[in-house]
């Protein structure tokens with residue numbers, strides 16, 4: 208059918224990925240029948256989120272016990288009905304052959320994945336395969352899909368060169384989500400917003416590069432705390448790699464000197480790395496002394512600034528005045544930290560906006576959001592920018608979601624998790 212876009216899939220191995228296995232002599236064994244099927248923790252939630260992101264979910268499973276006469280086709284159907292009753296699966300592809308059979312589908316051969324791609328019109332390059340054995344990872348590699356190895360430390364040969372090693376399907380979600388967003392099939396939340404632009408806040412290079420493909424991300428911010436958390440050891444090489452990936456939108460990097468001369472020197476250096484660089488200057492030094500003079504000096508030098516860590520309106524007044532004449536500046540008020548203290552940040556941000564908008568080329572940024580509600584709040588009062596952490600960005604697809612649908616999903620989650628846990632009363 209012409210004009211149909213191919214959709215990405217997540218191929219899921221069955222035993223040890225979706226349902227529990229028993230390990231005997233270092234080898235994982237499938238449950239003998241449907242009555243012994245137990246979903247692994249987090250599987251319902253993970254599948255629901257992948258389904259919501261638009262992935263086609265395809266189980267690809269070797270079941271050689273059929274060829275070996277140890278399993279019946281009827282029981283296998285019941286086991287798969289157990290899965291389809293609980294998970295939003297699109298397809299279950301089974302290889303029933305044994306090692307000696309000359310089939311194209313027994314993993315590590317890629318036949319199950321390739322056939323499903325033809326049948327379901329899948330985009331393999333945007334697809335993932337999640338498995339707990341080397342056969343799964345090798346099948347993924349041979350099919351050209353991104354491989355995720357759930358290493359359960361069985362006493363057998365391990366998978367080699369998987370794109371990700373994870374402890375569970377749920378554990379692999381952030382990786383899939385970070386790759387997914389570069390595909391462009393993500394709902395563009397920006398289109399639903401009146402004023403506020405979304406900046407991505409994070410320091411993981413791979414995530415930043417992935418997010419660069421999203422048109423609804425209007426800029427990028429980072430800070431030394433996030434960089435340290437992401438294991439960045441060398442500041443400048445990291446920053447230059449980010450700036451190679453992001454050339455068309457603002458990127459903020461922070462000075463870490465604590466004296467005025469050191470801040471000015473570092474700011475000039477950082478600004479020289481690219482035209483789209485904004486230099487972050489904290490509102491005070493570590494002794495609480497205002498950096499307004501530094502801000503004035505750098506503004507006179509035509510350095511674009513992002514003044515950060517503001518929490519009060521007097522700070523907004525002082526910083527905005529110091530930015531007089533700027534060619535481009537951002538004032539970052541930490542609304543989430545204000546909320547952390549039990550204060551409502553919305554009136555503060557409303558007043559802050561009145562102050563910053565009186566100064567040409569100064570934008571107000573809502574920093575440290577805690578939930579997607581903050582995107583709505585920032586937009587409603589007309590804040591220019593909100594920084595959203597990479598973790599929180601993963602929840603943006605929920606923006607504006609039908610509450611009836613969300614309620615139903617919640618009810619199903621409780622039901623499925625109780626069933627998966629095997630609770631009886």
Ligand SMILES: [Mg+2]
Nearest residue numbers: 220222223339
């Ligand atoms: Mg398995």
